[in-house]
Amino acid sequence: MILDSKGRGSKLLMTAAKNWALLFLFLLVAVFSITGKGFFSLTNFQNIIHLSTIFLLLSAAETYVIIAGGIDLSVGFVMGLSSVLSAKIMQILHASALPEPASMLIGGVVGLTVCIIPGLISGTLIARFNVPPFIATLGMWGVTNGITLRICQGFPISFLPSKLVGLGNGYLLYILPGRAVSFFHKPFGIQGSQIRELVRIFPNSLLFSFFVLFILWYILKHTKFGQHTYAVGGSMDAAIRAGIDVRRHLILTYTLSSFLAGLAGVFNVFQTGIGNFTPFSAMYELFAIAGVVIGGASLMGGKGSILGACVGAVMIRLLENGLSISGVEPFFRFVAVGLILILAVVIDQMFPELF
Amino acid sequence: MERSNNRGKGFLMFLGRRWALMFLVLESLVFSFTAPAFFSVKGIQIVLFFGTTIFLLGTAETFVIITGGIDLSVGFIMGFASIVSAKLTVIFTRMGLPPGVGILLGILITWMIGLIPGYVNGTLVARLNVPPFIATFSMLGITHGISELLIRGVPAKNLPYLANAIGNGYFIYSVPGEIVSLFKKPIIQRGVLLYEIIPNVVVIAFVFILVFAFILKRSKFGQHTYAVGGNIDAAIRAGINVKAHLIKIYMVSSFFATLSGTIYMLQYITGKADAGAPFLLDAIVSVVIGGASLYGGIGTVGGTILGCLILSVLETGLRMMGVPTFDKYIAVGIILIFAVLVDQFFPELIHKGD
Amino acid sequence: MGYLLEVKDITKRFGGLVAVNCVSMGVNAGEVVGLLGDNGAGKSTLIKMISGVYHPDEGSIFFLNEAVRINSPMDALSMGIETIYQDLALAENLNVYSNIFLGREKLKKILGLINILDHDYMLAESKKVLNSLEIEIPSLKNKISMLSGGQRQAVAISRSLYWNAKFLIMDEPTAALGIAEQKKVLDLIRLLKSQGLGIIIISHQIHDIFSVADRLVIMRRGLKVAERITKETDPNEVVSLIVGAEMVKR
Numbered sequence: 001m002i003l004d005s006k007g008r009g010s011k012l013l014m015t016a017a018k019n020w021a022l023l024f025l026f027l028l029v030a031v032f033s034i035t036g037k038g039f040f041s042l043t044n045f046q047n048i049i050h051l052s053t054i055f056l057l058l059s060a061a062e063t064y065v066i067i068a069g070g071i072d073l074s075v076g077f078v079m080g081l082s083s084v085l086s087a088k089i090m091q092i093l094h095a096s097a098l099p100e101p102a103s104m105l106i107g108g109v110v111g112l113t114v115c116i117i118p119g120l121i122s123g124t125l126i127a128r129f130n131v132p133p134f135i136a137t138l139g140m141w142g143v144t145n146g147i148t149l150r151i152c153q154g155f156p157i158s159f160l161p162s163k164l165v166g167l168g169n170g171y172l173l174y175i176l177p178g179r180a181v182s183f184f185h186k187p188f189g190i191q192g193s194q195i196r197e198l199v200r201i202f203p204n205s206l207l208f209s210f211f212v213l214f215i216l217w218y219i220l221k222h223t224k225f226g227q228h229t230y231a232v233g234g235s236m237d238a239a240i241r242a243g244i245d246v247r248r249h250l251i252l253t254y255t256l257s258s259f260l261a262g263l264a265g266v267f268n269v270f271q272t273g274i275g276n277f278t279p280f281s282a283m284y285e286l287f288a289i290a291g292v293v294i295g296g297a298s299l300m301g302g303k304g305s306i307l308g309a310c311v312g313a314v315m316i317r318l319l320e321n322g323l324s325i326s327g328v329e330p331f332f333r334f335v336a337v338g339l340i341l342i343l344a345v346v347i348d349q350m351f352p353e354l355f
Numbered sequence: 356m357e358r359s360n361n362r363g364k365g366f367l368m369f370l371g372r373r374w375a376l377m378f379l380v381l382e383s384l385v386f387s388f389t390a391p392a393f394f395s396v397k398g399i400q401i402v403l404f405f406g407t408t409i410f411l412l413g414t415a416e417t418f419v420i421i422t423g424g425i426d427l428s429v430g431f432i433m434g435f436a437s438i439v440s441a442k443l444t445v446i447f448t449r450m451g452l453p454p455g456v457g458i459l460l461g462i463l464i465t466w467m468i469g470l471i472p473g474y475v476n477g478t479l480v481a482r483l484n485v486p487p488f489i490a491t492f493s494m495l496g497i498t499h500g501i502s503e504l505l506i507r508g509v510p511a512k513n514l515p516y517l518a519n520a521i522g523n524g525y526f527i528y529s530v531p532g533e534i535v536s537l538f539k540k541p542i543i544q545r546g547v548l549l550y551e552i553i554p555n556v557v558v559i560a561f562v563f564i565l566v567f568a569f570i571l572k573r574s575k576f577g578q579h580t581y582a583v584g585g586n587i588d589a590a591i592r593a594g595i596n597v598k599a600h601l602i603k604i605y606m607v608s609s610f611f612a613t614l615s616g617t618i619y620m621l622q623y624i625t626g627k628a629d630a631g632a633p634f635l636l637d638a639i640v641s642v643v644i645g646g647a648s649l650y651g652g653i654g655t656v657g658g659t660i661l662g663c664l665i666l667s668v669l670e671t672g673l674r675m676m677g678v679p680t681f682d683k684y685i686a687v688g689i690i691l692i693f694a695v696l697v698d699q700f701f702p703e704l705i706h707k708g709d
Numbered sequence: 710m711g712y713l714l715e716v717k718d719i720t721k722r723f724g725g726l727v728a729v730n731c732v733s734m735g736v737n738a739g740e741v742v743g744l745l746g747d748n749g750a751g752k753s754t755l756i757k758m759i760s761g762v763y764h765p766d767e768g769s770i771f772f773l774n775e776a777v778r779i780n781s782p783m784d785a786l787s788m789g790i791e792t793i794y795q796d797l798a799l800a801e802n803l804n805v806y807s808n809i810f811l812g813r814e815k816l817k818k819i820l821g822l823i824n825i826l827d828h829d830y831m832l833a834e835s836k837k838v839l840n841s842l843e844i845e846i847p848s849l850k851n852k853i854s855m856l857s858g859g860q861r862q863a864v865a866i867s868r869s870l871y872w873n874a875k876f877l878i879m880d881e882p883t884a885a886l887g888i889a890e891q892k893k894v895l896d897l898i899r900l901l902k903s904q905g906l907g908i909i910i911i912s913h914q915i916h917d918i919f920s921v922a923d924r925l926v927i928m929r930r931g932l933k934v935a936e937r938i939t940k941e942t943d944p945n946e947v948v949s950l951i952v953g954a955e956m957v958k959r
Contacts, residue, residue, distance in 0.1 A: 130699060135692065345483075595811070
């Protein structure tokens, strides 16, 4: 067959298409800076990133699963489970006069450890019993939600150690222009009137998520586990015949996803200061999946990246933030996300060779 | 010796094949003991009344799932339809039309409008090759957005009383020993026991469900649905217009979601954007319990209804027992996984010709 | 010339790739032509244009001496051009007679108004055609997933036969079949040939091709590199043509 080579102009087009999500993100920033007063500011951007943390984690969780050719519908409720469980334990320990750091630590660790279980179960059902991922994780969706509601009886859990919120919402650097600089907490002796001038840089949450995401990115790109994830998603048969223990890999993948969802839940407790179950309407898992797909993954498996998932997750949050600052009703973000999602898929198909 | 073993095995297979039915019977028995009011005329009516939504959404999903797809938007199409029909009815009544006409007109127009989301879904899936998960998730968001726009935080109200009467009325009203009236609630003396049997909404729902079940089972359209789900390439090469067919399927799904929304409006005389959201899970679970495979090609409306009944009985029974509905989610999750596992251990269920 | 089916200068491109490059060939009624070539030669693409799955970018197709446009699989089928694909294009979840009637289901009226599937008719007719080909399938109500490879092939062939195919395209008919079943399929092909059908066969099994084909057309990289009468050539020459040792137009 004769291969036809196109001119140089289309090469630019191809590069644009390959990174369309990133370009679109910049476009959104530009548009919202015009339509929304106060959008284009350090505070606002950091706010967006801060609020994105949970979604970054959930999208990262889904990235692994989706690249491996599966799907995890339970992440939203697993997050709720860990949020509620760790909060509950922190509450109990705090009430029993244990020092705050200890109760926070123990609560967090327990929440995390327990959240490995749903993933283990899903993974086993999928890998060993051939239950379709949609169903297995849907089942876990229900079970974890039920357990979560049982623990909290439908009410948020409060009376938690007071240092929580400080840690969760703190920043690395506080600068009072011309006066003081401090790390991790507001400068001492600051007056109420001066707080407005305070410049905050690098939310703790960003440090935290950057750390986690970096590890995940590294694993996916540079380790055997990451390579195998792409292989299993690209062609499970080929992976099996190449000697990869696909079963074990899948179980690990879903456990990882579940663990990250648990991490998101623990983090949520730090961010909000309470433990709360995930309401139905939040649809976290669907947004997490949307983020990953916008970022370039294919639901068929074998394609995707952590970076892409981050761009997708941030884009959705940015949309919400930008739309509300511009005075548009918040529900339009649903419409917007929907349209962008479709756009993502259509572009993906127009340039299949690229991704 | 061997013959009795075979007979035993055959019986077990017989039961295994009908495990869903067995489960339903068992479940009903358990609840009739643990919840005093369950196994009564009233109790059954409650199961049917609340189950209507799941029956309709489940039927919607059945068609889509048989083709190997999924429709995540049915819950919000339902909400959208409830709002549109509520608002239209209010408008028509205010215009001076008699309530019956107003309601009917409002509902019919809603049904037509409700086909649009389905058309869009189908076009995205069939012509733009968007995976059904993504296409219908997007539609979920879009209908949600439009619903909220229409309602602007203010629920629709001031619907004519007739709507309430239809939505909460029953097909048969009887006093012990004789049927007093159909559709119209009779005025009776105090102290006389009135039985209300088969809610109107169930009648309406089942008329459509039965019609479409018939279509699925016995018509060319139904046959092609199974073909598309079983081997889409084979269907294309056999000359079936698969693209058009898929669009029609998503429109069927959208129609049933819309129907469910208009019925919701009659039941609760209001429209709510997320009216159907909690039922999406139930709908999909029912279809799977009913024997369908998410990979497509298999499934029946009858099986789905069975699945819906299992869930509706579960929910009603738990509620009557006073148990918080949290446990329902756990139970549903477990039943779902069990359903799939059973399908694997009894593959003859799937492969046997009939 | 009087070919049953003829393609002239037919070309198909996919983006920058030219899958079929200006190919001309023809098949007579009652003749079997073997279409040979290595993977990527363009054989599948060529037959897909004849069966209506793809549209040619250039060139024309003639059927029964008339220029035709085959815009869809349905067009091809209604003309009498039937294709049996390598993957047989059978729906595993449907039974035997449903597959034979797939896309062309027989309906009957009930209550004077409503059209429903006429299962009895389809079952009876399918039995007839399978019997005429002397094919044994225990129950036509069984789903395809329960049949063996040879039985499935037989169902696919009977489907074409039932619909009065004038022209048959077969893609790897004997691949994945046991020896006995291969022989049966080749016998069937000879039977069909004797009934006046024109047949194109794509196959990698050179011996099978040599045993049923009257003429051979060899493709390489989208081009037709040679045409031979089977009796006037031998497997060695054909292999070297496929692989490209020489490029001779006769």
